[in-house]
Amino acid sequence: MLPDKCSVTEEGKQCVNPPHFIVSIVSSSDEYMVGVTCQKHKHIVSGKIGILQKEGKMHDGKISFEPVKAIGTDCVHGDTDDFVQIDMNRSKN
Structure with missing residues (x-):
C-alpha cells in the first residue's frame, strides 16, 4: 500500500495531490524507497x-x-473508486 497523498509538506501543509511517482535511491547493490x-x-x-x-x-x-501503476491480484480486490486518482496516460519524464 502507498500513501494516498504526495510526501511533500510545504509551509507546514501536506500536499493534497495524489502520488504520481515512487521515489527511490538506486545504488550498485540495493534500492531504497x-x-x-x-x-x-x-x-x-x-x-x-x-x-x-x-x-x-x-x-x-x-x-x-x-x-x-495500478495493479490487481486475486487477494486484493478494489472497486473503480480506488483507481480514480491514478493517471494511466501520464508520460515518463
Missing part, C-alpha cells in the same frame, strides 16, 4: 534528496522516479 511525490513536487524532491546525499544523511545513488 524514500517516498512518493506528485508531478508538481518532483523537482523539489530531487533537489532535497541531492542535498541530503551530499550531507551524508541519505544513501548515495541515483534518484529514481518510477510512475505509480
Whole structure:
C-alpha cells in the first residue's frame, strides 16, 4: 500500500495531490524507497534528496522516479473508486 497523498509538506501543509511517482535511491547493490511525490513536487524532491546525499544523511545513488501503476491480484480486490486518482496516460519524464 502507498500513501494516498504526495510526501511533500510545504509551509507546514501536506500536499493534497495524489502520488504520481515512487521515489527511490538506486545504488550498485540495493534500492531504497524514500517516498512518493506528485508531478508538481518532483523537482523539489530531487533537489532535497541531492542535498541530503551530499550531507551524508541519505544513501548515495541515483534518484529514481518510477510512475505509480495500478495493479490487481486475486487477494486484493478494489472497486473503480480506488483507481480514480491514478493517471494511466501520464508520460515518463
